[in-house]
Amino acid sequence: MNSNVATLNKMQTLIVIGNGMVGHHCVEQLIERGALEHYRLHVFSEEPMRAYDRVHLSEYFSGRDAESLALSDASLYQTPGVTLHLGVPVLEIDRVRRQVVTSQGCVTYDKLVLATGSYPFVPPIEGAEGESRLVYRTLEDLDAIRAAAVNARRGVVVGGGLLGLEAANALKSLGLEAHVVEFAPRLMPVQLDDLGGQALKAQIERLGVGVHLSRATQSISAGEQYRYRMNFANDEFLETDLIVFSAGIRAQDALARLCALEIGPRGGVVIDDTCLSCDPNIYAIGECASWNGSLFGLVAPGYQMARSVAARLCNEVAEPFTGADMSTKLKLLGVDVGSIGDAHGNTPGARSYQFIDETSASYRRLVVDASGKHVLGAVLVGDNSYYDTLLQYMQNGIALPAEPASLILPSTEGAPSLGPGALPESATVCSCHNVTKGSICSAIDGGCTDLGQLKSQTKACTGCGGCAGLLKQVFEHELIARGVSVDKSLCEHFAYTRQELYALVRVEGIITFDELLAKHGRGHTGCDVCKPAVGSILASCWNQPIMDTSLVPLQDTNDTFMANMQKNGTYSVVPRIPGGEITADKLIAIGVVAKKYDLYTKITGGQRIDLFGAQLHQLPDIWAELIAAGFETGHAYGKSTRTVKSCVGSTWCRYGVQDSVQMALTLEDRYKGLRSPHKLKFAVSGCTRECAEAQSKDVGVIATEKGWNLYVCGNGGMRPRHAELFATDLDDSTLIRYIDRFLMFYIRTADKLQRTSVWRESLEGGLDYLKDVVIHDSLGLGFELESQMQLVVNRYECEWANALKDPEKLKRFRTFVNDQRPDPDIHFVQERGQRRPIMAAELHLIPVIEEIA
Amino acid sequence: MSQSDTQRACSSSSRVNPDAWQAVCSQEDLVRNSGVVVWLDGAQVALFYLPAAEGKTLYAVDNHDPQSGANVIGRGLIGSIKGDLVVASPLYKQHFRLEDGSCLEYPQQRLRVWPVRLNAGQVEVAVA
Ligand SMILES: Cc1cc2nc3c(=O)[nH]c(=O)nc-3n(C[C@H](O)[C@H](O)[C@H](O)COP(=O)(O)OP(=O)(O)OC[C@H]3O[C@@H](n4cnc5c(N)ncnc54)[C@H](O)[C@@H]3O)c2cc1C
Ligand code: SF4
Ligand code: FES
Numbered sequence: 001m002n003s004n005v006a007t008l009n010k011m012q013t014l015i016v017i018g019n020g021m022v023g024h025h026c027v028e029q030l031i032e033r034g035a036l037e038h039y040r041l042h043v044f045s046e047e048p049m050r051a052y053d054r055v056h057l058s059e060y061f062s063g064r065d066a067e068s069l070a071l072s073d074a075s076l077y078q079t080p081g082v083t084l085h086l087g088v089p090v091l092e093i094d095r096v097r098r099q100v101v102t103s104q105g106c107v108t109y110d111k112l113v114l115a116t117g118s119y120p121f122v123p124p125i126e127g128a129e130g131e132s133r134l135v136y137r138t139l140e141d142l143d144a145i146r147a148a149a150v151n152a153r154r155g156v157v158v159g160g161g162l163l164g165l166e167a168a169n170a171l172k173s174l175g176l177e178a179h180v181v182e183f184a185p186r187l188m189p190v191q192l193d194d195l196g197g198q199a200l201k202a203q204i205e206r207l208g209v210g211v212h213l214s215r216a217t218q219s220i221s222a223g224e225q226y227r228y229r230m231n232f233a234n235d236e237f238l239e240t241d242l243i244v245f246s247a248g249i250r251a252q253d254a255l256a257r258l259c260a261l262e263i264g265p266r267g268g269v270v271i272d273d274t275c276l277s278c279d280p281n282i283y284a285i286g287e288c289a290s291w292n293g294s295l296f297g298l299v300a301p302g303y304q305m306a307r308s309v310a311a312r313l314c315n316e317v318a319e320p321f322t323g324a325d326m327s328t329k330l331k332l333l334g335v336d337v338g339s340i341g342d343a344h345g346n347t348p349g350a351r352s353y354q355f356i357d358e359t360s361a362s363y364r365r366l367v368v369d370a371s372g373k374h375v376l377g378a379v380l381v382g383d384n385s386y387y388d389t390l391l392q393y394m395q396n397g398i399a400l401p402a403e404p405a406s407l408i409l410p411s412t413e414g415a416p417s418l419g420p421g422a423l424p425e426s427a428t429v430c431s432c433h434n435v436t437k438g439s440i441c442s443a444i445d446g447g448c449t450d451l452g453q454l455k456s457q458t459k460a461c462t463g464c465g466g467c468a469g470l471l472k473q474v475f476e477h478e479l480i481a482r483g484v485s486v487d488k489s490l491c492e493h494f495a496y497t498r499q500e501l502y503a504l505v506r507v508e509g510i511i512t513f514d515e516l517l518a519k520h521g522r523g524h525t526g527c528d529v530c531k532p533a534v535g536s537i538l539a540s541c542w543n544q545p546i547m548d549t550s551l552v553p554l555q556d557t558n559d560t561f562m563a564n565m566q567k568n569g570t571y572s573v574v575p576r577i578p579g580g581e582i583t584a585d586k587l588i589a590i591g592v593v594a595k596k597y598d599l600y601t602k603i604t605g606g607q608r609i610d611l612f613g614a615q616l617h618q619l620p621d622i623w624a625e626l627i628a629a630g631f632e633t634g635h636a637y638g639k640s641t642r643t644v645k646s647c648v649g650s651t652w653c654r655y656g657v658q659d660s661v662q663m664a665l666t667l668e669d670r671y672k673g674l675r676s677p678h679k680l681k682f683a684v685s686g687c688t689r690e691c692a693e694a695q696s697k698d699v700g701v702i703a704t705e706k707g708w709n710l711y712v713c714g715n716g717g718m719r720p721r722h723a724e725l726f727a728t729d730l731d732d733s734t735l736i737r738y739i740d741r742f743l744m745f746y747i748r749t750a751d752k753l754q755r756t757s758v759w760r761e762s763l764e765g766g767l768d769y770l771k772d773v774v775i776h777d778s779l780g781l782g783f784e785l786e787s788q789m790q791l792v793v794n795r796y797e798c799e800w801a802n803a804l805k806d807p808e809k810l811k812r813f814r815t816f817v818n819d820q821r822p823d824p825d826i827h828f829v830q831e832r833g834q835r836r837p838i839m840a841a842e843l844h845l846i847p848v849i850e851e852i853a
Numbered sequence: 854m855s856q857s858d859t860q861r862a863c864s865s866s867s868r869v870n871p872d873a874w875q876a877v878c879s880q881e882d883l884v885r886n887s888g889v890v891v892w893l894d895g896a897q898v899a900l901f902y903l904p905a906a907e908g909k910t911l912y913a914v915d916n917h918d919p920q921s922g923a924n925v926i927g928r929g930l931i932g933s934i935k936g937d938l939v940v941a942s943p944l945y946k947q948h949f950r951l952e953d954g955s956c957l958e959y960p961q962q963r964l965r966v967w968p969v970r971l972n973a974g975q976v977e978v979a980v981a
Contacts, residue, residue, distance in 0.1 A: 492935065524905060527932030528941035528948075558943075560887070561928065565943055569923035616928075812889070817882040819892035823924050825917075 012110035014039040014313065015100055017090045017255065022286030022302035023115030024051030024071050027082070029310035036081040039313070042107055043082070044100070046089040047138055050077060055299060055464045060142050061170050063695060063711060063725045069139075093259040095279055113309060114256060114269055114277070114284040118249035118297065123158075127220035132228045132243040136167040145244060149174040152241030154226055156180075158217060160187040164246035165332040168209055171244070172333070175728070179210035179238065181230070183247075186213065191328065191339035192379055195356060199363035199381040203335045206361070212238065251288045251295055264290025273320035275309045283309045296324055299464055300431040307434070325395065325431065329380070329387045329466055334768070336384035341377030341394045342367055350376055353405045357382075364408040366390070373399055378408070388470045396427050420470070420477040429471055432463025437474055444478050451475055490752065491529040493521045498677065498752040502537050511542055533752040535559070536639055539675035540747045540792065558637035561812070562799055563619055568826055568837040571619060572612040573599070574636035575626050576672060579646045579664030579684075580607025589629035597622055600834045606643030606681065608634060613835060615822050617815045623800040632798040635673060639753070641680045644668040645693070649686030649703065656686035658703030663732070664692075667701070670736065673796045674743065674789075677750040677759075681716075695723045698756040699739055704728065708735045712742055712770070713760035721757040724767050727775060737786060741774045744785035869968045873979040880974050883911075888940070890916050890927035891978075898967060898978060899927030901940060901951060912951040913969035913978050918942045919962045926964065 014035065016023050027043060035041065045051075052069040060069065077084040085102070092101040099106045120135035122128065131148040135141050149155065155171035157164045160182030171178040180187070186197025187204070201211050215232045223229040226239035251268035253261075262270040262278040268290030275283045285305035287297055296302065301324030311318035329338040345352050349370030356363050362382025369376050375393040380386055386408055392398065393407070401407070423429075425438035435458045448454050454475055455461050461471050489495045494517075496504070501516070510516045513534050517526055526534070558564050563571035575590065590609055594601045597618055599611040614622055623633075635641060644667045647653065649660030664684040674680070683694035684701040693716075694700030700711035706729040714723025727738055750759040763769055772778035803809045815823050828835035877891040883902040891898050897916035904910050916924045921944040929940040932948075934957065939948040948957040954964035968979040 493933075523933055524907070525903070525931065525933040525938065527934055527939075528930040528946065529932075531930060531932065565925065565928070567921060567923065567944065569921075569925040569928075569944075811882070812884055812887070815890065816892040816897070817889045818878045821892065823897075825924055 011040050014041050014111045015109040016043045016113045018115035019043050019045035019051045020117045021054055021299055022306050025303050026306035029307055033314040035314050041082045043084045044088050044090045045086050048087040058170050061173050063722050066139055093255050095259050112282045115286045116252040116288045118287040119252050121248045121250045122245045132220050134244045136246055148242045154240045155242045156240040157244045159246035167244045167246050169333045181212045181215050183216050196363050196379040196381045199361045202361040207333055265293050268295050275305050303432050329384050338380035338384045338387040340391050343377045343379045347376050355408045366408045420474040430460040430467040433459040435460040493526050493530050499749050505537050505541055536675050564637045571614045572610050574610050574634040575631035576634040577608040578668040579661050593625050607645050620813050627801055633800045639678050641671040641674045645683040647686050647691035657705055660684040660686035676747050678753050678755045707731050713756045715757035740789040741785045744789050869979040874977040875980050876975045877978050878976050888927040897924050911969050913967040914954050915965040920945050
């Protein structure tokens with residue numbers, strides 16, 4: 001704390017202009033470092049939404065919404081002392097009066113931080129306006145592109161740099177035929193050399209994106225086949241329905257120019273090593289700042305500046321900003337591209353090694369210094385698995401191996417990849433948050449043994465995410481080095497993970513718990529952790545009725561009694577109502593049963609009816625009546641398929657494009673009773689209006705004009721997660737084939753009690769990997785997964801119908817085996833016309849237990 | 854259920870007064886590796902049957918779960934934890950030793966236990 005400020009006892013005002021990624025990081029750092037003890041903080045944002053993850057902006061097109069892209073909880077900006085002015089651009093800075101001017105008035109500052117970022121550069125081309133002059137930078141830009149794409153067939157991106165290719169990918173994902181027009185003779189001219197650019201072009205053309213190099217657009221006029229015509233030199237032209245400009249960015253330095261701050265040679269506010277502009281009260285950070293004549297268009301250097309300024313404003317020792325490494329690795333249109341350090345070999349005396357594989361269109365170049373001892377830079381196209389190692393060689397000045405070329409040769413020969421052990425303590429693992437190997441080690445020494453915990457403690461991997469692979473390697477290497485074995489045993493009876501047990505059960509054809517325990521476990525009994533887990537594995541492998549005598553003692557109590565136990569020991573009963581479609585007769589039948597047994601009824605979120613308050617001995621009678629009326633069990637008690645929610649779809653709805661109810665019925669009928677590591681929820685919507693909320697489900701299906709879009713791994717509940725778009729415009733049978741494979745792959749590889757959302761997040765390789773396995777059958781498992789699902793489907797039987805036929809199984813449904821009476825301690829009271837369990841406070845008979853933890 | 858404090862665990866039926874044994878149900882009523890409940894003069898007794906266990910194969914504990922206040926222990930899952938046979942309460946999953954009714958997680962909670970035996974196809978519980 002600053003004693004001067006404290007003695008003055010006067011709060012100063014600190015203003016941050018711009019709430020982009022860097023401005024936000026600065027605010028976060030300021031709050032964390034205690035700035036609110038001596039500053040009132042005002043943040044002005046031109047955009048209407050609080051800071052979001054621009055790096056992952058494109059995911060806005062693949063299912064993420066604005067809120068999930070936000071960089072922090074809204075509550076951060078509700079911290080007392082912090083005021084965020086959303087949608088309020090600063091119009092002018094009055095350096096003499098030390099005021100910022102907005103349309104809502106003036107605010108006086110003591111210190112000012114400019115974090116206004118960049119804006120897309122659009123070359124002055126005649127006829128570029130509206131939908132022929134779109135850009136790709138903000139959420140609003142993406143909304144405009146989405147709107148323009150609605151009636152479009154083809155889209156063109158001007159600019160073949162990093163962002164241009166990302167924009168082209170976005171157009172493709174919106175269902176457009178995409179083209180890229182680049183002025184330079186190669187793609188990604190800044191990062192790649194000629195050969196790298198050629199390899200990338202070949203790969204991208206294979207994906208069906210048109211690439212037009214050395215083309216300068218001279219004007220845009222009305223088209224014949226499409227809306228617009230782009231006219232190039234030599235009378236060449238290209239027609240299109242929309243044009244996105246991605247021809248570079250320019251520092252947003254308008255405010256600085258207006259108040260006569262010094263501006264750099266390529267734009268941007270000139271800053272020194274402390275990020276101070278020529279005015280001692282004004283700092284500039286992020287893309288709007290120019291250091292030593294350079295601009296930095298990446299998050300990591302921006303975050304570095306933000307941290308430095310925050311530290312300085314809190315009177316802490318601040319690390320100076322002395323430039324930054326502009327190495328990047330990306331997946332553009334599914335193609336790996338990496339560029340490290342001096343990729344062009346511009347350093348005097350630099351020499352390179354190159355590797356070209358024309359069959360797979362991959363290219364790698366390694367640039368070394370004159371002495372041949374150190375890495376200066378590298379270019380990678382087609383395979384980024386070399387990136388981490390090369391970057392570490394460069395950043396840490398590690399001496400090259402005797403045969404430097406081995407670093408970029410295909411790894412069949414066992415290339416000397418740099419193990420995490422070889423990295424020095426000072427090696428930066430995450431450059432966004434400046435986390436070194438040393439700080440990871442000290443977190444581990446401080447007791448951290450969980451990767452998630454490490455991430456939240458050190459913030460590693462929470463910026464651009466590029467360091468995920470390396471972070472995990474270093475973390476695990478260090479844990480093992482400390483003798484910590486990452487214990488993934490299920491419980492004391494099985495030294496295996498759920499996945500490993502699954503494999504054993506399948507491979508050895510094990511069908512009982514006892515057999516598995518005898519062969520691979522310890523002891524004779526098991527426990528309440530391994531028994532249900534194994535029960536679920538056995539059921540999803542072989543789908544025997546869960547009430548079989550050998551399975552009964554395995555089930556969780558709800559599975560055993562095929563009903564959900566409620567807090568007073570009574571059960572709720574949920575008959576299956578596929579797709580939420582029900583006839584009047586069936587509704588009446590449910591009503592009759594509910595009335596007869598005096599059950600509390602409630603409509604569930606999954607479009608069915610839950611009947612509460614049944615005692616154990618009543619369950620068989622209730623089910624006999626429900627089954628007679630045509631119902632089946634709803635498996636509400638099991639870790640299994642719950643519901644397939646649907647909207648009415650094209651049958652009734654004027655917007656519907658497919659029969660969503662029929663599809664929901666098909667899906668529910670196919671997957672009902674499927675046992676899985678956790679419950680499964682589905683939904684089908686009849687059009688993009690998404691009334692069935694399919695994007696919050698494990699499996700979501702949304703109708704399109706041409707078929708169905710499939711979304712996977714969504715979740716509602718405590719940790720909501722948007723489902724991700726997995727495949728588009730599928731016909732019925734492909735849709736079901738993909739879902740079969742997806743679900744069986746999940747069942748095979750998930751941990752116990754792991755929802756699809758968490759499983760997906762833990763999948764190495766992420767969504768792309770999942771697509772490879774399911775769509776491209778990269779593991780060659782497709783047929784096996786499908787036939788396994790078919791086996792489960794064929795063996796389906798309503799568990800309650802099965803149990804009712806077997807007196808042995810019914811033995812368990814007795815409250816007392818030696819007495820007919822119901823449980824005398826269960827009491828109900830009336831509320832809103834139905835009965836509910838009595839509360840302890842309302843009943844002197846049930847002692848209130850004080851020791852409840 | 855205040856008796857549970859005073860009731861001592863009695864692991865061997867031989868020390869029981871011979872007149873105290875009372876038949877509660879038949880062996881047929883038991884479910885292997887699982888529990889059923891009998892009504893015993895106002896008490897609810899959960900019977901767990903583990904025919905394959907090495908030592909005792911039958912246990913009788915209180916059906917009343919002190920944490921939830923509901924009579925559900927007989928519907929809990931049985932298992933072994935660090936060598937002790939236990940039942941997990943179905944509602945909040947705390948574990949009770951079948952041998953003496955003590956709770957692994959909360960020492961304040963304890964289930965009453967009864968001596969129990971199989972006698973000529975009948976299950977008998979000793980009532981003090
Ligand atoms: C599609 C895309 C992909 C990217 N991918 C990567 C990547 O993989 N890796 C990487 O490192 N970087 C990537 N970047 C770059 C990265 O997003 C930027 O480096 C980073 O956002 C810069 O942060 P900033 O805060 O400086 O600027 P910005 O995030 O642009 O924020 C500046 C904010 O200031 C506001 N503002 C401007 N003027 C005013 C005013 N007068 N008053 C009030 N507010 C104002 C703007 O509206 C804006 O919200 C990507 C960028 C895009 C667009
Ligand atoms: S999702 Fe579409 S088809 Fe279904 S109800 Fe909504 S608007 Fe109609
Ligand atoms: S390097 Fe960007 S998050 Fe770690």
